Amino acid sequence: MLSAIDKRLLEEVADLHEIPHGAFNIRKNGQGVSRNTTANIDIVTKKDKPGIDIIVKPGTKGESVHIPVILSEGLEDMVYNTFEIGAGADVFIVAGCGIHNPSGEKAQHDGIHEFFVRKDARMKYVEKHYGEGDGSGERVLNPKTIIEVEAGGVAELEMIQIKGVDRTKRDTEVRLHKNARLIVTERLLTYLDQTAESNITVEMVGEDSTAQVISRSVAQNDSQQLFHLNMRGYAKCRGHIQCDSIIMHQAQVSSIPEITAYHADAELIHEAAIGRIASEQLIKLMSLGLTEQEAEDTILQGFLK
Amino acid sequence: MLNMINVDVTLEGDEGQVEVLKEINLTLEEKKIYVMTGPNGGGKSSIAKTIMGIYQPSGGQILLDGMDITNKGITERARLGIGYAFQMPPRFKGMKVRDMLTLASGSANLANQCDLLYDVGLCSQDYLDREINASFSGGELKRIEIASILARNLKVAVFDEPEAGIDLWSFQKLTETFENLNAKHNTTIVIISHQERILRLADQVIVVANGMIDEITGKEEILSEIERLDSECRCRQDCIKGGPENAECN
């Protein structure tokens, strides 16, 4: 049922070598192909639209959910997934989309993921995007992620796109309640004539909520990137955005910061930087015996780690 | 072992060409320790960078064990056994101390990396997995930089003001480390420094000023010169003894 190509895509986006332990749902070319639920984690197909509900019982600890999506033909796929992370739970969720497009048709996956991280729950969410295939068809991924973190909850997001996605528009909206915490790590590499846009909006509505967004990107060849990282503080809160881009060749990067405070005890920081690889870094590594190309690769690899 | 013969270096500065080094003639012999000193802006770092291949000579010749390396790049010179610990080492987002030492030594041997950090007065437990990023203080960065040079098996190692930002205890350790490196690997060492205790390690002292080598002399001459300055300059007695040559006196 899963071909060698499917398996490789799964490995790229979900580090899956085998069928995963714990709960999972694998979606291929617009259809669910395999699923597993556990005593604490249920996965239910939505009735009104394509997609699933993932329900994690309150208090569930140390379990994982894998919900990879793979496309191996030119196809437009759209899903709505809803995650309910019960109070006090602590779970690891691996999503991600791998596209192998051998055709001349566009392969596109648009996902709307909505999360409810209930009181004192903790969620780590990893989303990897990957594309390959020799066809002329574009590989397009447009994820929308909406997260509500209730009092004392923690959401940790890792969003990674390193290879093979031609167009991407990523929208992330997060609301943080009292004492809630958000940690976002974004890694993006574009090359050829790829384009990527990332919009992240964090609303800190609860007292003592904290948010940290660290975005790092590398833009090569003729690719273009646009970042719009936005933080709003409505209460006593602390937020920090760090947006760092390495620009190379004829690429173009635009970083638009926005921080807004609606409360005198909101502390918001935005740091954005765009620049080429520092020549001092290259020289240092070359003086250890690396070639210029090896030095460049080492620096980029570390930067995107 | 390493010879610089009539080396000139001219660089493209912000306001046109700058003649940074003029007619540098220098012979570094095997296993010896040299200390390079002289006023700020004299050209010490430029000599070091020219040895490493970071600055290309506009005239003259550089030989390593008799081989002409004048036109060789940084990578090639590194592979031939030349190393340079930067005066101002760069930071690397995402690169751990462990990664840097592995790149430097060509091996991920843990015991070896712990020894290297110990030699520069750092505890490996605290540092191996830290990223060499903005969270590092200037002194910490310098020590990692020194360790990355100690990690290599070199013919010539140049350390550019290694004492900057290093506390007294570690300083003692560092002088021992230089002596050991010299004895163990037969490495020829050049230390750019103004410190009296570093000067004491020297087989020869190279004084650089105005882009030229002013003199090459024994450490006794330099140390007695410092003593003379100490006794003649009243305000200097208030300064840390053996502090930077041109420390400001209040």
Ligand SMILES: Nc1ncnc2c1ncn2[C@@H]1O[C@H](COP(=O)(O)OP(=O)(O)O)[C@@H](O)[C@H]1O
């Ligand atoms: N890359 C460069 N471009 C322009 N001028 C330089 C460059 N490097 C060094 N210089 C100039 O050369 C002189 C010597 O500098 P340097 O070798 O760093 O001195 P030192 O290490 O002895 O303090 C200084 O006047 C400095 O401004």
Ligand SMILES: [Mg+2]
């Ligand atoms: Mg200098």
